[in-house]
């Protein structure tokens with residue numbers, strides 16, 4: 001797989017995308033968008049994949065849109081870049097029928113911050129920071145940030161983070177519930193790998209349905225959510241993994257899930 005702005009690795013049920021422009025803190029270019037689209041197509045077509053991990057190369061996770069690609073202050077193509085590039089990417093990540101783990105290895109700014117927050121489980125290195133950098137350049141948070149951030153951190157914190165564009169440390173992000181976990185820098189890769197392996201060995205169809213139900217709850221009332229749980233549980237119960245899980249419990253042995 002011959003990419004320039006990203007790396008893609010698929011092994012043992014785990015797909016890993018590494019944003020790979022370390023000199024620019026992995027700022028997102030048109031080329032990176034095209035490669036991310038291609039990578040997601042490859043991942044979606046591979047029925048063995050049961051988890052996706054996203055991380056960044058070098059000292060940053062992602063500094064958001066590459067600002068050097070834009071003519072200074074040109075409004076012309078911002079909306080169309082969101083429409084054609086960012087929004088489909090974010091929608092696809094959310095819709096993947098298995099977990100997406102984000103390992104935030106350094107600064108996550110602008111759309112890079114919100115790319116991380118759209119992932120299902122986010123773990124960050126202690127030295128990483130999250131910056132809603134948009135207001136510094138006269139923009140509003142995009143890449144889903146006005147949806148994810150208030151839901152994760154609450155309106156007061158989301159509002160101040162967006163209006164002030166101050167860095168939020170990984171420790172604070174964990175305290176706020178913005179991310180799952182902050183770990184020592186040298187533990188990020190081992191912890192993210194262990195998490196991905198654990199998820200990939202799980203009943204991944206049920207994990208994907210769980211993700212769907214939890215995200216759907218943002219727009220549902222209690223009764224709609226109960227109805228959705230009924231339907232998705234019916235689907236989970238038709239999986240080979242459900243049969244295996246119950247058999248393993250009865251036989252007092254660890255389950256061998258296949259993701260089917």
Ligand code: LHQ
Nearest residue numbers: 023024025027063064065066067068078081109110111133
């Ligand atoms: C960069 C970038 C960058 C290019 C660092 N671009 N080179 C916007 C418009 C259109 C459509 C859709 O959506 C969006 C959404 C957005 O994402 S808007 C927000 C864009 N991002 C930002 O405003 C963040 C800009 N970057 C920064 O504020 C800083 O670089 C942070 C705080 C991330 C890191 O600071 P430092 O650790 O001090 O690193 P640095 O600033 O020295 O950056 C290292 C290099 O990376 C440097 O290049 P150079 O050649 O001088 O060494 C930077 O120019 C480059 N870089 N972010 N977004």
